[in-house]
Amino acid sequence: MQTETMNVTGMTCGGCVSKVTQALTALPGVGHVDVSLPGKACVDFDEKLTSRERLQAAVKDAGYWVAGGKEATASRTKGGCCG
Ligand SMILES: [Cu+2]
Numbered sequence: 001m002q003t004e005t006m007n008v009t010g011m012t013c014g015g016c017v018s019k020v021t022q023a024l025t026a027l028p029g030v031g032h033v034d035v036s037l038p039g040k041a042c043v044d045f046d047e048k049l050t051s052r053e054r055l056q057a058a059v060k061d062a063g064y065w066v067a068g069g070k071e072a073t074a075s076r077t078k079g080g081c082c083g
Contacts, residue, residue: 001031002047007067008039008059015081016064023062027054039067 008020017035024033024041029049034042043055056066063081 001044004043004045004052004055006041006043006055006059008035008041008064009067010064011035011037011039013037013082019062019081020059020064023058024055027058030055 011017011020014037017037020041021033021035024030024035024043027045027050029046031044031046032042033044041059045055059066
C-alpha cells in the first residue's frame with residue numbers, strides 16, 4: 001500500500017467532500033480515504049491495482065481539480081456539488 005496526499009481544489013462543503021471520497025473509494029485497490037476541507041485528500045492505495053494518475057482522474061471526473069496535476073492550471077468548467 002502507498003499513501004498519496006493530494007491538494008484538491010474546488011471543494012466548498014461537506015457534500016463536495018463526500019463526492020470526492022466516493023469517487024476515490026470506487027477505484028480498485030483503494031483502501032482508506034480521508035478527504036477534508038478546504039482541499040486535502042489522503043488516499044491509501046495498492047500501487048499494483050491503481051495509480052496516482054487514476055486517483056487524480058477520479059477527482060477530476062467528480063468535478064474537482066488536483067493541484068500539481070497536469071491540468072491544475074486549466075480553467076474549471078464545472079465543480080462543486082452545489083453549482
Ligand atoms: Cu459542495
